[in-house]
Amino acid sequence: MTGHTGRPRPRGIGARVYGAALFLCPPAFRREFSTEMTRDVDDAAEDMRSGGGAAALLLWIGIAADLAATVVVQWLRTGWPVLAAFSLAGAIAATRVAANMLLHEPLPVPASAHDRDLMTLLLLTGTVLLVIVATIVFTFWFARPVARRRRR
C-alpha cells in the first residue's frame, strides 16, 4: 500500500481485514479491483481518524454493508447462483424420478443386507465421482480469467 507520497506505508488493521474479506468476492472481480478497493478503505479510514469514534463506527458499518452487497451482486453477475439453482433443481428432479421408479417397481429380488452394502458402495462411489467432476469443472472455470489475462 502506498500513500500520496508514493512510499510504502503500513496498512491499518481495518484495511487488512477488509482486504481479507474481499476473498468472498468472485476471483475475477477481486483480481481486478481488490488492490484499489483496499487502498481506498485505508485512505478513508485515515481521513476519518480525526472525526472521532462515532464517525469511524459509521464508516465501518457503511463499508461492511457495501461489501456484503458487493459480494452478492458480483456473484450474481457471474451467473453461478443460477447455474447452482438449475443444478440443484435437476438433482432434485432426478432423485425424485429415481425414487418414484424404485417405489413403483420394487427390486425383483428382496434386498438383502449384502445388496444394501452394494448400494451404499455404489452411492459412495457416485458421490466421490461427482466431487471429482465438480472440482475439475470449478478449477477450469476459475482458472479461465487468469489464462485469458496471461494471453493478453
Place this chain on the structure above:
Amino acid sequence: MPALTPAVLHILLALAGGELHGYGILKEVMRHTDGAVRLGPGTIYGTLQRLMESGWVEESDGPATAVDERRRHYRLTRSGRQALEAEVRRMEGLVRTARAQRIGARPSRG
C-alpha cells in the same frame, strides 16, 4: 434509454469534471452532495466495471499532476458524456413537470 441508477449518475457526474481514481470519485460525490451520499468501494468499482463494459468510462493514465501515479484513473468517454447529458435532460423535464404541478416550487417573495 432507461433512467440511470443513482450510483451510475453520481459516478458519471464526478468524472465529468475530469479524470479521477476510485477514492477521488468517492470524495467528489461527497462534495457534490454535501456529504449526503457516500458510495462504498464495492459500489464504486462494481459500477465502474459495468460502465467500462458498456464503454461509458475508460481507464486512463491519469492527469499529469497525479500525486500517486500508481493509482488507476478513470475518465468519461464520448458515449458516457452523451448518456449523462441525456439523463440530465430527462431530469430537467421531470423537474419542469413537477414545478408545473407546484411541487417543489420556490416560494414567491412578497
